[in-house]
Amino acid sequence: MHKGQMFSMDFLIAAVIVIMAFGLLTAAMEINFYNKKQSQLYEVMKQKAQTAAIALVNSPDYDCNIGSLELAYSIDLNKAAGISESDFKNRLGLKDYNANISFRDLANGGNIIVQKIINDSITDSNNIASIDLNIAGCAKDIRPAYSDLNTCIRTPQGSYCSSSALKLYTMTVKVAK
Numbered sequence: 001m002h003k004g005q006m007f008s009m010d011f012l013i014a015a016v017i018v019i020m021a022f023g024l025l026t027a028a029m030e031i032n033f034y035n036k037k038q039s040q041l042y043e044v045m046k047q048k049a050q051t052a053a054i055a056l057v058n059s060p061d062y063d064c065n066i067g068s069l070e071l072a073y074s075i076d077l078n079k080a081a082g083i084s085e086s087d088f089k090n091r092l093g094l095k096d097y098n099a100n101i102s103f104r105d106l107a108n109g110g111n112i113i114v115q116k117i118i119n120d121s122i123t124d125s126n127n128i129a130s131i132d133l134n135i136a137g138c139a140k141d142i143r144p145a146y147s148d149l150n151t152c153i154r155t156p157q158g159s160y161c162s163s164s165a166l167k168l169y170t171m172t173v174k175v176a177k
Contacts, residue, residue, distance in 0.1 A: 041177060045129035049175040052092035053133045064138040066149055074136040085118050098122050100174040105167060122176045130174045137169045
């Protein structure tokens with residue numbers, strides 16, 4: 001080989017190595033950007049889920065009324081059943097999202113009760129923000145009274161409220177884009 005050919009071969013090998021390093025660096029930056037974007041999307045969905053849950057259980061339109069007392073962190077499932085899913089999504093700020101709001105009856109082994117307020121199909125488990133919120137709920141035609149609330153408050157720790165008109169639920173709010 002001639003002296004000029006060796007220099008060209010070294011230059012070509014170095015150029016290939018530099019191009020490969022640049023490609024790897026670009027790919028790493030793109031993956032990092034994608035992960036950051038996904039993290040931001042998840043945080044937005046989690047905030048939407050939290051905001052919707054708090055708005056729902058503190059809304060005077062849907063809470064359990066005991067006399068003139070509006071019980072915070074409660075929901076009257078009969079009242080909630082009377083509104084359409086699209087109205088709920090608009091009220092809760094979820095109109096651009098898929099959402100699922102369900103209730104588990106804690107006294108009944110944590111079984112999901114049949115009634116769901118919003119029941120969009122959510123299948124991709126990677127893009128779901130989900131929160132659980134323990135709430136009081138009234139689902140029967142019997143209106144809760146102060147004695148029901150007193151019974152629930154005084155229930156020993158580890159047991160569940162045995163009132164006929166007031167139950168403890170875990171409300172699960174799932175939001176997906």
